[in-house]
Amino acid sequence: MVLSPESLADQFANIFEDEYDDVIIYGDEEKSMILHEGPAHIRANGWVEVPEGRLLSPNAVHHIDVQENL
Template structure:
């Protein structure tokens, strides 16, 4: 498995610049590079401001998320 060391925000910055919301039906959100800290598994929405919206209505800060595996 190849894991990028680049921030998820670098990868999707262009898509978010136009106000687009990115939705994943089944994703894993990690809080660290080693993939030891799983913050969420399931559906997520990446909002234009970089925050991650969960189906429960909770939000994950862009600073808390290392990367998302769709």
């Protein structure tokens, strides 16, 4: 069986990418610099895509808190 590089990349994306409805993305440890609140797509390469069409660099994001829906 032969896999194309594109299909292999798609398979890894399915495993390593996450989609969240409600997150808070921080740019610092103290939680004083909020970069985004709301839905986000975390790509396999570490970049974070937000609905406005922006991509946040892994270097800019300190951490992401996933908000649980109650």
